[in-house]
Amino acid sequence: MCCEHLVCxxxxxxxxxxxxxxxxxxxxxxxxxxxxxSLSTVTVVLLTLLIAVAFLTTxxx
Numbered sequence: 001m002c003c004e005h006l007v008c009x010x011x012x013x014x015x016x017x018x019x020x021x022x023x024x025x026x027x028x029x030x031x032x033x034x035x036x037x038s039l040s041t042v043t044v045v046l047l048t049l050l051i052a053v054a055f056l057t058t059x060x061x
Contacts, residue, residue: 006015010022018024 004014005014006026007013008015008020009024010034011020013019013023015023015027015030018027
């Protein structure tokens with residue numbers, strides 16, 4: 001969801017404009033959530049792939 005079509009309940013302005021602190025806070029929260037995977041998730045996925053590759057390499061040699 002993007003904040004372009006949301007209206008702030010505090011100031012009745014578009015959240016995307018960030019007129020008040022409530023708008024700016026909600027806009028920042030929405031943009032953080034849209035950022036994607038967290039660093040810990042990426043680390044776990046990469047470690048899992050590395051272990052799988054190491055296991056497959058030793059199994060087939």
